[in-house]
Amino acid sequence: MTTATETMPAGDGATAYNFAYLDEQTKRMIRRALLKAIAVPGYQVPFGSREMPLARGWGTGGIQVTAALIGPDDVLKVIDQGADDTTNAVSIRRFFARVANVATTESTTEATIIQTRHRIPETALGESQILVYQVPQPEPLRKLEASEAETRKMHAWQEYGLMHVRLYEDIARFGHVATTYSYPVMVNGRYVMSPSPIPKFDNPKMDDMAALQLFGAGREKRIYAIPPYTSVKSLDFEDHPFTVQKWSEPCALCGATDSYLDEVILDDKGNHMFVCSDSHFCETRRAEGHVGPQLAEAESRKLVCQPVSADEEGR
Amino acid sequence: MLDLAPAAETSTDEPILIADGVTRMYGARVGCLDVSFQLWPGEVLGIVGESGSGKSTLMRCLAGIDRPTAGSVKFRHSGRAIDLFDLDEPTRRALMRTAWGIVHQNPRDGLRMGISAGGNIGERLMDSGCRHYGTIRAKAADWLGRVEIDAQRMDDQPTSFSGGMQQRLQIARVLVSEPRLVFMDEPTGGLDVSVQARLLDLLRVLVRDLGLAAIIITHDLAVARLLTDRLMVMKEGRVVEEGLTDQVLDDPQHAYTQLLTSAVLTV
Numbered sequence: 001m002t003t004a005t006e007t008m009p010a011g012d013g014a015t016a017y018n019f020a021y022l023d024e025q026t027k028r029m030i031r032r033a034l035l036k037a038i039a040v041p042g043y044q045v046p047f048g049s050r051e052m053p054l055a056r057g058w059g060t061g062g063i064q065v066t067a068a069l070i071g072p073d074d075v076l077k078v079i080d081q082g083a084d085d086t087t088n089a090v091s092i093r094r095f096f097a098r099v100a101n102v103a104t105t106e107s108t109t110e111a112t113i114i115q116t117r118h119r120i121p122e123t124a125l126g127e128s129q130i131l132v133y134q135v136p137q138p139e140p141l142r143k144l145e146a147s148e149a150e151t152r153k154m155h156a157w158q159e160y161g162l163m164h165v166r167l168y169e170d171i172a173r174f175g176h177v178a179t180t181y182s183y184p185v186m187v188n189g190r191y192v193m194s195p196s197p198i199p200k201f202d203n204p205k206m207d208d209m210a211a212l213q214l215f216g217a218g219r220e221k222r223i224y225a226i227p228p229y230t231s232v233k234s235l236d237f238e239d240h241p242f243t244v245q246k247w248s249e250p251c252a253l254c255g256a257t258d259s260y261l262d263e264v265i266l267d268d269k270g271n272h273m274f275v276c277s278d279s280h281f282c283e284t285r286r287a288e289g290h291v292g293p294q295l296a297e298a299e300s301r302k303l304v305c306q307p308v309s310a311d312e313e314g315r
Numbered sequence: 316m317l318d319l320a321p322a323a324e325t326s327t328d329e330p331i332l333i334a335d336g337v338t339r340m341y342g343a344r345v346g347c348l349d350v351s352f353q354l355w356p357g358e359v360l361g362i363v364g365e366s367g368s369g370k371s372t373l374m375r376c377l378a379g380i381d382r383p384t385a386g387s388v389k390f391r392h393s394g395r396a397i398d399l400f401d402l403d404e405p406t407r408r409a410l411m412r413t414a415w416g417i418v419h420q421n422p423r424d425g426l427r428m429g430i431s432a433g434g435n436i437g438e439r440l441m442d443s444g445c446r447h448y449g450t451i452r453a454k455a456a457d458w459l460g461r462v463e464i465d466a467q468r469m470d471d472q473p474t475s476f477s478g479g480m481q482q483r484l485q486i487a488r489v490l491v492s493e494p495r496l497v498f499m500d501e502p503t504g505g506l507d508v509s510v511q512a513r514l515l516d517l518l519r520v521l522v523r524d525l526g527l528a529a530i531i532i533t534h535d536l537a538v539a540r541l542l543t544d545r546l547m548v549m550k551e552g553r554v555v556e557e558g559l560t561d562q563v564l565d566d567p568q569h570a571y572t573q574l575l576t577s578a579v580l581t582v
Binding site for chain 2 (some may be wrong): 164168172173236240
């Protein structure tokens with residue numbers, strides 16, 4: 001994370017971008033917003049979101065935060081729904097490989113910056129890592145209160161009763177809190193925050209995390225943050241405590257019982273399997289020799305392939 | 316911030332609300348002009364007048380929603396008369412959520428239509444920090460019973476309720492936090508006569524049982540007769556007559572009040 005001012009070499013006549021695409025003034029503006037966000041954990045800091053070379057709603061907030069942070073020595077990992085090999089993850093990784101010439105990886109432990117949509121990696125993150133979330137809707141109260149002026153007041157004065165009305169409605173209707181993603185949290189005992197659409201399974205990982213967590217909402221033009229080792233509590237009722245999703249079977253490929261599982265439909269005859277949503281976690285476990293109950297079947301159906309190395313992933 | 320814990324306000328010899336020269340201008344036009352009165356605990360004050368006479372403007376000033384152009388509104392809290400508009404906004408909002416309540420003419424303004432009846436009643440409890448689902452639920456059920464709504468409708472949304480039920484739900488939602496002062500803006504507006512009668516009966520019982528102070532704005536003199544102890548008649552933003560309800564209605568002094576009482580249809 002140097003304050004790089006070097007520009008991309010023009011090379012073979014291609015258009016030269018500034019390092020990491022954004023101009024230096026924009027990066028300064030975003031860094032200022034980031035510093036403020038870190039100083040006031042959970043508070044939404046407005047910033048001047050720029051046009052990026054992909055549509056808003058596809059991760060422009062996360063990309064701008066990453067672009068403001070990244071230096072030539074960083075190693076970038078990008079995940080989408082937990083997987084490194086989905087279209088959006090591959091495109092964003094390739095984008096930074098091109099405009100910042102940084103090393104990219106699928107390994108959670110090797111990465112210094114991890115940009116994510118929808119998941120927190122299963123492997124615990126360390127102090128030298130930064131997790132950047134792509135956030136579609138930064139305002140946890142938005143579905144309950146349409147006015148921005150009003151929600152700002154509610155945050156300013158900690159008028160958070162309405163948030164519990166939403167949880168109450170879930171329990172009254174379904175017998176339990178049926179909100180499974182974007183589950184509201186209280187940060188540092190002060191601000192109620194939307195953790196972006198991660199499953200509530202990942203909420204406990206945010207609490208007291210060693211890594212810095214940054215959130216960028218490009219369309220809504222907001223940045224917020226959780227500094228390392230900050231308390232993050234999921235909202236609940238005394239008699240309906242917060243719980244996370246559980247599965248009745250292990251990962252079909254690697255046999256893990258403690259990871260977040262996605263259901264994969266295998267055919268139109270009702271066959272399905274549950275696999276880790278964190279693709280790198282699953283691959284690492286398989287490489288270590290863990291075998292899930294349906295691994296052989298998945299291999300015979302050519303559903304499992306070897307990971308593509310960063311070098312092969314056309315720069 | 317003030318201590319907003321519900322203090323035991325047993326004293327009835329001090330007014331709970333003091334309006335002093337309340338004036339609200341809309342540019343050069345008058346909303347309400349130089350209105351002064353005092354309201355004692357347990358007292359029900361009616362404000363009557365035709366449309367556009369400044370009743371609702373006055374209520375918005377009294378309830379702390381709009382700042383009066385001139386004059387002051389003082390509310391007695393924890394033994395002190397505090398000026399509403401000297402308070403900082405969070406304290407005023409907290410008072411609005413706990414110590415007083417507003418029943419709107421249109422229940423849609425006062426209710427959250429996308430949230431179940433139980434959630435609507437429970438919101439004020441959750442606002443004031445209650446985090447026990449069972450407690451909230453029990454209180455909601457109790458209040459549904461008090462406003463004569465079947466407890467089985469607790470998880471239904473207000474959109475599926477009739478107009479009269481919505482209005483009763485709104486009243487339950489306001490009263491659950493045990494406010495000491497309630498504002499009602501045309502609480503029976505838009506309801507048919509038989510539903511009105513039941514609602515009035517309910518309101519009378521609740522107001523008497525809870526010892527509420529209430530300000531009821533209405534253009535319906537029958538409502539005023541039934542519910543209120545004291546009456547203020549407004550015309551063109553001014554209070555033209557004030558007195559005990561029976562006195563004002565049976566022996567009106569001002570020409571406008573005479574017109575108003577004589578305009579009531581008798582069947």
